[in-house]
Amino acid sequence: MAEPDSHSLRRRLRSSQVLLGAAGALAFVAAWYLLVRFEVWRFAKLPDPLSVVREWTARRPQYGVSLYTAAYYQDIWTSTVRVFCAFALATLLGVPTGIALGWSRSVREFLFPLLELIRPIPPLAWVPLAVLMLANQEAAMIFLTWIAAFFATVLNTMLGVTSIDPAYVRAAYCLGSRPQDVLRHVVVPAALPYVFTGLQIAMGVAWFSLVAGEMIAGQAGLGYMILSAYMDLQTTTIVIGMVTLGLVGFLSSALVRWLGERLTAWQFS
Amino acid sequence: MDEAVLAQGLQVRSIVKRFTGGGGEVTVVDGCSFSVPHGTLSVMLGPSGCGKTTLVNLIAGYEVPSAGEILLDGNRVRGPGPERIVVFQESALFPWMTVLDNVTFGPQSRRGRADAALRERARGLLAGVGLDEFAHRYPSQLSGGMQRRAELARAIVNEPSLMLLDEPFRGLDAMTRELMQEQYLQLFEANSRTTLFVTSELREAIFLADRLLIMTPRPARVRRTIDVDLPRPRELGMLASARFREIYEETLLTLEEPTWPTAAVS
Numbered sequence: 001m002a003e004p005d006s007h008s009l010r011r012r013l014r015s016s017q018v019l020l021g022a023a024g025a026l027a028f029v030a031a032w033y034l035l036v037r038f039e040v041w042r043f044a045k046l047p048d049p050l051s052v053v054r055e056w057t058a059r060r061p062q063y064g065v066s067l068y069t070a071a072y073y074q075d076i077w078t079s080t081v082r083v084f085c086a087f088a089l090a091t092l093l094g095v096p097t098g099i100a101l102g103w104s105r106s107v108r109e110f111l112f113p114l115l116e117l118i119r120p121i122p123p124l125a126w127v128p129l130a131v132l133m134l135a136n137q138e139a140a141m142i143f144l145t146w147i148a149a150f151f152a153t154v155l156n157t158m159l160g161v162t163s164i165d166p167a168y169v170r171a172a173y174c175l176g177s178r179p180q181d182v183l184r185h186v187v188v189p190a191a192l193p194y195v196f197t198g199l200q201i202a203m204g205v206a207w208f209s210l211v212a213g214e215m216i217a218g219q220a221g222l223g224y225m226i227l228s229a230y231m232d233l234q235t236t237t238i239v240i241g242m243v244t245l246g247l248v249g250f251l252s253s254a255l256v257r258w259l260g261e262r263l264t265a266w267q268f269s
Numbered sequence: 270m271d272e273a274v275l276a277q278g279l280q281v282r283s284i285v286k287r288f289t290g291g292g293g294e295v296t297v298v299d300g301c302s303f304s305v306p307h308g309t310l311s312v313m314l315g316p317s318g319c320g321k322t323t324l325v326n327l328i329a330g331y332e333v334p335s336a337g338e339i340l341l342d343g344n345r346v347r348g349p350g351p352e353r354i355v356v357f358q359e360s361a362l363f364p365w366m367t368v369l370d371n372v373t374f375g376p377q378s379r380r381g382r383a384d385a386a387l388r389e390r391a392r393g394l395l396a397g398v399g400l401d402e403f404a405h406r407y408p409s410q411l412s413g414g415m416q417r418r419a420e421l422a423r424a425i426v427n428e429p430s431l432m433l434l435d436e437p438f439r440g441l442d443a444m445t446r447e448l449m450q451e452q453y454l455q456l457f458e459a460n461s462r463t464t465l466f467v468t469s470e471l472r473e474a475i476f477l478a479d480r481l482l483i484m485t486p487r488p489a490r491v492r493r494t495i496d497v498d499l500p501r502p503r504e505l506g507m508l509a510s511a512r513f514r515e516i517y518e519e520t521l522l523t524l525e526e527p528t529w530p531t532a533a534v535s
Contacts, residue, residue, distance in 0.1 A: 171361035174329065175375035175427065176351030185378065189365040266365045266407045 047236040055236040063234040079221040083206045086145035090202050094150045098157025119151045123209035127216050144213035149202035156198025160191030196260030203256050207249045277307035277342055278463050279431055284337035297323045299488035310464040312474040315484030321467045325435045329355045341431055354429040358436040360416045362408040368419050369404040375427045394422040414445040432464045458502050475516050483523050493523050
């Protein structure tokens, strides 16, 4: 019975939870430091957290990438634009496709077997065709990022539509709705929580596929930055790239979750 | 003149409904006929599983009868429509709309927009069922009894020619249920909509009804009609009256009669 706006924020900021979360992160960093410092197994080859932080915050970084270099932001920007273009396309194409699949039996029978055959093909297997098909480098990257996100959106939206309680649809028709009203006022809002579950998964797989694509066929972006650092054995830069991916991935998922909670506030009241 | 009056209200004529399932054909309703006069409340009473809900679905237009016809105010029923509103046993309020938006949904989706007059009328109905303060809450923030009342308001706002209520108070605790019956009666007595109310609860049936339709076990057919002449407006105190007891016993005897003789006739 709490007010809608107090739900997420207050609950997430309960102090004991924050402390416990911080303790977990701290334990991880401490273990990392000790393993590198005492050269356990092959951890000697890795940079310890302190040297990563030092490089990351250096005005003149040893390997050319830090918070003070333009190249760093250039790579973040390139990857973020690709992910958001792919995510937007996945939403614009995936949600209507999912609704059509869930709503119409004949659309489902026509398309679903095909989708189920294409879906298991990993994004990486699409790299050669994407590069051959799309002359434009950006378009190829966006296509690779889009494909898995699209399937996650379609399937969850479809699931959302097929799991609507038929009592709602019946009630709407009984109250005099036309099919287009049922679609707009019943099907879409009822499926929205599932749609946002799909979009959150889509955001995750978008980053996943993008970095894989950039590592194989990219010439810029965070994936490319990590791979080229690996080629030059710049291990601190690799870790900087990884941590950055963790941060932008977390932030973009949080954005989707926040939007979803705003649009489906009725669920949390 | 008389015929025009007779044509008002609900008329169910020799309805048969068969379903073909895995094990062949099942007859759920077999030659069922009855009528609900305009502006009155008939209660269909019968054992659970006797086919009452199937009859409701047929009258609502969700199902098509295998034989026979259903007339409302002289017009044949051919599919769902807002002149026949169903209130189901499970809450079908839309959880993503506020209570007020739920109530205005019907008229709004037929007219394309909600004007101030409609909202005013919806608020009036909500006040009538004691939900004025909850107009801007979501259904999940309401108790079970409040949800049923909101659902009644959502049905009545459409000013339907026929209200169909299929065990609307099932699952409520005994006290809430009695309160709901009283509030529902006030709503009915103020609006006098032609109503078919389905229940398997004997006291509830007599307390609400102008006329009882006592059903046979499956396949469903009306076994007997009993007119309930308790005065209106009614109140819970009448449950203790001598007339109530008489009707109660008569109904009970009918329900307990063996089925064979009546079922063998046709």
